[in-house]
Amino acid sequence: MRPKPTPQELEQYLYREARLIDEKRWDEWAGLFVEEGEYWVPASRGQPDPDNHVSLVYERSLLRDIRLKRYNHPNAMSLQPQPYSVHLISNVMLDSYDEDSGLCVVNSRFIMLEYRRNEQLTYGGATTHTLEAAGESWKIRVKKVELVNCDSALGSIQIYF
Amino acid sequence: MTYSNQDIAEMIRESAVDRRVYIDPEIFELEMERIWGKAWIYIAHESQIPGPGDFFTTELARQPVLLVRQNEDTFNLFFNRCAHKGTKVLELESGRASLIRCGYHGWTYKTDGSCHSITGGEEAYKSLGLTKASPCMSLGRLPRVDSYRGFIFASLAPEAPDLRTWLGPTATSIDNMVDRSPEGKLEITGGVLRYRHDSNWKLFVENLNDMMHAMIAHQSSAQTARVIGNRLFPKGMTPPPEVQILAPFAEDKDFFESMGIHAFENGHSYSGGKTSIHASYSGIPEYEEAMKKAYGKERTNEILSLNRHNTIVYPGFTCKGAIQTIRVVKPVAVNETVIESWTLRLVGAPGEMLHRSILYCNLINSSANIVGPDDYEAYHRIQHGLQTEGRRWVANARYLGAETPNEEGGYSATGSSDMVFRNQFRAWLGYMVDDRAGSRERAS
Numbered sequence A: 001m002r003p004k005p006t007p008q009e010l011e012q013y014l015y016r017e018a019r020l021i022d023e024k025r026w027d028e029w030a031g032l033f034v035e036e037g038e039y040w041v042p043a044s045r046g047q048p049d050p051d052n053h054v055s056l057v058y059e060r061s062l063l064r065d066i067r068l069k070r071y072n073h074p075n076a077m078s079l080q081p082q083p084y085s086v087h088l089i090s091n092v093m094l095d096s097y098d099e100d101s102g103l104c105v106v107n108s109r110f111i112m113l114e115y116r117r118n119e120q121l122t123y124g125g126a127t128t129h130t131l132e133a134a135g136e137s138w139k140i141r142v143k144k145v146e147l148v149n150c151d152s153a154l155g156s157i158q159i160y161f
Numbered sequence B: 001m002t003y004s005n006q007d008i009a010e011m012i013r014e015s016a017v018d019r020r021v022y023i024d025p026e027i028f029e030l031e032m033e034r035i036w037g038k039a040w041i042y043i044a045h046e047s048q049i050p051g052p053g054d055f056f057t058t059e060l061a062r063q064p065v066l067l068v069r070q071n072e073d074t075f076n077l078f079f080n081r082c083a084h085k086g087t088k089v090l091e092l093e094s095g096r097a098s099l100i101r102c103g104y105h106g107w108t109y110k111t112d113g114s115c116h117s118i119t120g121g122e123e124a125y126k127s128l129g130l131t132k133a134s135p136c137m138s139l140g141r142l143p144r145v146d147s148y149r150g151f152i153f154a155s156l157a158p159e160a161p162d163l164r165t166w167l168g169p170t171a172t173s174i175d176n177m178v179d180r181s182p183e184g185k186l187e188i189t190g191g192v193l194r195y196r197h198d199s200n201w202k203l204f205v206e207n208l209n210d211m212m213h214a215m216i217a218h219q220s221s222a223q224t225a226r227v228i229g230n231r232l233f234p235k236g237m238t239p240p241p242e243v244q245i246l247a248p249f250a251e252d253k254d255f256f257e258s259m260g261i262h263a264f265e266n267g268h269s270y271s272g273g274k275t276s277i278h279a280s281y282s283g284i285p286e287y288e289e290a291m292k293k294a295y296g297k298e299r300t301n302e303i304l305s306l307n308r309h310n311t312i313v314y315p316g317f318t319c320k321g322a323i324q325t326i327r328v329v330k331p332v333a334v335n336e337t338v339i340e341s342w343t344l345r346l347v348g349a350p351g352e353m354l355h356r357s358i359l360y361c362n363l364i365n366s367s368a369n370i371v372g373p374d375d376y377e378a379y380h381r382i383q384h385g386l387q388t389e390g391r392r393w394v395a396n397a398r399y400l401g402a403e404t405p406n407e408e409g410g411y412s413a414t415g416s417s418d419m420v421f422r423n424q425f426r427a428w429l430g431y432m433v434d435d436r437a438g439s440r441e442r443a444s
Helices: A007-022 A026-030 A061-070 B005-009 B025-034 B122-128 B163-179 B201-207 B219-232 B241-250 B253-259 B285-295 B297-304 B351-365 B372-385 B419-433
Strands: A033-042 A055-059 A084-098 A103-116 A119-134 A137-147 B016-018 B041-045 B054-060 B063-069 B075-079 B094-096 B115-117 B144-148 B151-155 B186-197 B261-263 B269-273 B307-313 B317-320 B325-333 B336-346 B393-395 B411-413
Touching (some): A007 A026, A007 A084, A007 A103, A007 A119, A026 A061, A033 A061, A055 A061, A055 B351, A061 B219, A061 B241, A103 A137, B005 B419, B041 B054, B041 B063, B144 B163, B163 B269, B163 B307, B163 B317, B186 B351, B186 B372, B201 B325, B201 B336, B201 B372, B201 B419, B219 B241, B241 B351, B253 B269, B261 B419, B269 B419, B285 B297, B285 B351, B325 B351, B336 B351
Parallel strands (some): A033 A137
Antiparallel strands (some): A033 A055, A103 A119, A119 A137, B016 B393, B041 B151, B054 B094, B063 B075, B144 B151, B261 B269, B261 B411, B307 B317, B317 B325, B325 B336
């Protein structure tokens, strides 16, 4: 049994995760996920599942591998110049914690700036992390990102929220 | 400047077009009036308005329109503006309404468009001799609406060839998509992806049957998928659908040449046929069984072996029969275009078929995927590159004159030919300089 995580512990975990994205430390970031960990950005509000409805992104390890490897591909036209991001994470709340399974669900809010070639785009939304206990820390089972404007016509999004 | 027909005609050569067709706002305005205001433009699929009162709102050539089902057999398409003050009467994208009510002054309309009630009564219009039955009190109807196998199109021109004739041989791409349902029925489901591009609409419409770009522009994603796929699923193992979908974009030039392209009247075209990037997906046995039961073995093989890549119904509707998705082009400005991707469920087919279509849309059509952004980037750079005054012409010269007549009454060419672009601009010119009297007169 593991004690209930403190707000500060969760905040630091989410800050670090976001920082790994902003600093493009992709191997470390991918290492935060469990083997089949999901990253899901629904395309509509309240979307029940990723199989019967389109999503902006629905990735598990295979697609994550492909995306991350592509970041270093010399001929990725849309990554020249590179995009850069800054995440602000806030409103971190523990939604549920199961002592027996060590599974916790954390809700937070974010603003992300994605900058590329003289254009800065702003995204915001709510993120739900389903984390499972792994040693002293946590691994991500699901990271679900609900963009406030998920159903609008968006331009290219090239960085993780 | 104001372009004369002569000026416009001089912009289109057989082997090249003037760069201004992509970057000049005045040309864009003329296109809205003369191409998008005359051609048949896709509105929606009948499955989106299944019951009486079901409505769907969208835009045709930037004009808000409102599709509503009156009864089982009839649906109507109106300009989405109140007869009173011009307010958009319905703002939600879809829903159900027994009466259509304007939120501003409360006028109501029946689903046939006629005025049901005027707030405060008709008396206010007595001096003009008007009642709520007067035509100017009802919702304005679009000049022409028709549907082909469930796909509803409309035209702002009262004079237009009928939809089936106008579709020409590309109707068979729609047929094939419908025939892939064991019940011969499609249903739009699973939401929509909207991707905003900062480029001219024609760049997207050309790109779909540009067989030269995939192996270059999509190398970074397709080749990576192939390398990782080969590592995780060595020879003898079936790679998962993600790899099956992404990897073929990195096929070699010979493959894309052999897919072939086919062009028809009105600017329409399709690529692929016997083979395409969709040809090697794993079979889904339960689906094939359902198909054989419905159509017999021979007909099933005939339906499933037609592997077209993209079909373009010029200017604004594109479909992929083999994967049951459509992409709808919505021009916003000379350098702004929204592309909508919709998924169709094959009624009577197992859920896996829909899952594959959804996966395909996520991987290829989402604005946050790893394929679309490279297309987006290419269009962006064309839009920027064409600002240069150093060269007037954009070449469409590959394999000029090497096309051959095909059995469907159009022309076919090797995959990397620019024939499809030349054919689109032939139609473009036809629309743009055709000023027959009345072709643009609206129904009052």
